[in-house]
Amino acid sequence: MYILDSSNYRVVRWLSGEPLGFTVAAGHGYGSTLDKIGTSYAIYLDNHSNIYISEYSNHRVTKWFNGNHTAGVLIAGNNMAGSTAYQLNSPWGIYVDANYTLYIVDYGNHRIQKWIAAAATTTTIPPSTQPLNQTCSTAAWNSTIKIVAGTTSSWGTASNLLNTPHDVTFDGYGNMYVVDYGNHRIQRFPSGSTSSTSGVTVAGFSTSGGSGYSQLLYPTSMFIDRNETMYILDSSNYRVVRWLSGEPLGFTVAAGHGYGSTLDKIGTTFAIYLDNHSNIYISDYSNHRVTKWFNGNHTAGVLIAGNNVAGSTPYQLNSPWGLYVDANYTLYIADYGNHRIQKWIADAVNATTIAGVSTVAGSWSYQLHYPTAITFDQVVRWLSGEPLGFTVAAGHGYGSTLDKIGTSYAIYLDNHSNIYISEYSNHRVTKWFNGNHTAGVLIAGNNVAGSTPYQLNSPWGIYVDANYTLYIADYGNHRIQKWIAGAVNATTVAGVSGVAGSWSYELHYPTAITFDQYNYMYIMDSGNNRIQRWWSGFTHGVTVASASLYNPRGMAFDTSGNLVIADESYHRIVLFPVSCRE
Incomplete structure (x- = not known):
């Protein structure tokens, strides 16, 4: 939980169930300098855990980068009440979208302001829209048409008529x-x-x-x-x-x-x-x-x-x-x-x-005749319903050279369709760029089992965030390693390196890792038959699901937030229902 503790002029991060919270933004008293905040009524957390504070009395919005509560950065307003495009008047609620565009309830000006990242001025606009849903994989369309605009064979300028729509x-x-x-x-x-x-x-x-x-x-x-x-x-x-x-x-x-x-x-x-x-x-x-x-x-x-x-x-x-x-x-x-x-x-x-077929018009299923439009529902490597798939990474046999992979238990696909392979037997993670299955690139580990910050020991599950930071379930070392893109060494963010155990700060053969939208890390602690939730920077986790499991391996959230587990040796898939407290 991130709490705007208004009369203490700070934002506090509080792990559910814990007795103490910690200041993560401001906390230096009331004021208008950038190390302080004024009277404030709203905060927002983006997908990198940066905090945005809407400062009512300072007529501004400040951004406090994740890990820094020394001073914020002014991103909207100019500390003075006003109605120009670069000013605010007693701002209240705020929202930040995926492009870091800021939407501000400009309370005193009776308007909603849209502030594009790094922009000096705002625009008053209607609410942004959301994309339409994709079609289902088994979609079929009825051949009976329904007219939704215009009238058959009638054209004109009236508002219910069209003229040669394109x-x-x-x-x-x-x-x-x-x-x-x-x-x-x-x-x-x-x-x-x-x-x-x-x-x-x-x-x-x-x-x-x-x-x-x-x-x-x-x-x-x-x-x-x-x-x-x-x-x-x-x-x-x-x-x-x-x-x-x-x-x-x-x-x-x-x-x-x-x-x-x-x-x-x-x-x-x-x-x-x-x-x-x-x-x-x-x-x-x-x-x-x-x-x-x-x-x-x-x-x-x-x-x-x-x-x-x-x-x-x-x-x-x-x-x-x-x-x-x-x-x-x-x-x-x-x-x-x-x-x-x-x-x-x-x-x-x-x-x-x-x-x-190039230059050949026809009506057979493999032919086209003057095509005019194209769109997609989704792009996949194995088209649903097709009998064949195609190799997109490796495929050159077992080995430790970069054109091959060893025994492997996990992959991850980033938003550019690059593939990350966690190679259990080669003690490494390789990245295979989209369109190239000739050879991968070594991005974590050194092909030798070990427990130093640059080594892995039988890695299993992996996760890649929006910054291409890699999180690795380092199975043989009983730890989770965080590997920033391009870094030589990793940082242990959960577990104790080389030590298996069941205490809340320990792990025992972790096999999978994922994150929720609040940046909580979820670890499949296979040897302890439990799932641990771990907050960034904390030294221990909290058990959120445990049961009679037998070598649980993979896990994922379904669309409703339920945790679904592949329980290997019991030959079953287990679902832990989610419930949200009031």
Whole structure:
């Protein structure tokens, strides 16, 4: 628990069930210097356990980095009450999202402020949206259609009609956005709309079209981010426009220099994609290429696929249409004129055809005929329901060289799809970069069993956090090792090195490790048939689950927070139900 102890002007961290708490932020009395806090009513903890304090009387928000309670850092406000974009007036509640964007209840100004990390000013905005759910792995779709916008064979400018719609997308609230090409506008329809539902025009306020800030001219595609900001491919103005929902004007964020084939221009275009850094990808149909426009630069794009000449070789495209960019910045292109889908790895010279037969149109299951759009539900190494899987790491037999692995009991996949293998018999952990199964890289241990800070002894379970810090269940040493990326030595964060035991500060052959969203570490203490919860910096753990188990090995949280255990020698899976105290 992190408690804002307001009249002691401090934040206290308190382990549930313990008699004492410890100051982790402030605690130096009342004041406006950065080592002190004023009257405060709200705190927030991010995923790195940094603490944000909303200081009502100091009209600011300060950030206290994990492990430092000497002084905070000013991240919002300027210590003076005010209503300008860089000021706050008696702030109260706060929230920090995954991008460290800060949302502040600016109590005295009667507004909600959004403060982007490292920004000097804020914007008053509506609430951010959440992504839609993925489809289930066994999804099937009924062939009976339901009209959710527009009327069959009827076109017009009325709010319930469309004119040659080109694209559709959804925000996190389930609202549907239609690119109404012939009416030069974007229409928003609520969830559950029908053919009689009137849409709301959210961009493009002249049905005759134009090039002004409030106008669009034959838009063909759009992308909407988590904050409901729209990115619109304004095709006949040869630009991409960013439009904040509810605003009367949009602003050019890519191209906008007219029609052409130089990299400061675009040609006829039908699709865009926005990555998680707000870089814009444009599928340039008439220039037979895809260009990338970095966030903040609309002067010129960068050529990332195709060579400006129509063709069917692996480095060419022919009238590309739809596109998709995954978390590794791999580009998937609906290569319309070649009747194929091309996969283009970031910075690669050539693409690989992953669907369709190049230049051959057809209706067989292995063929495509002028594909125009592409999307994904999820990317996996073994597609659910398929009979075959493909090797993505090792596969060269048993051994201790870096192209091989030994006896191994655990892997971990980071958010770039790099694979970490805990090699029990080689006393090491290797990292296999995404796309390379030729050889791994040694990142922990030295191939020799030992108990020094740079060695491991029969490692088992592993966990990698968002900073690529590695946590290892060092089975033979009865300890958990924390290995910061690039470090030579590890730090013992749980257990006593080389000592097996059942006291709360000891472990006995740990086999698995995981974390919850509050940064608690959970250890499968196999030899003691228990699960220990351990807080960072503490010298002992707390037993949260124990039972009659027989060589328990793996564990995980299910979606409800229940602990699920693979109980090896009893040949069963055991679930410990979660309960949340009031």
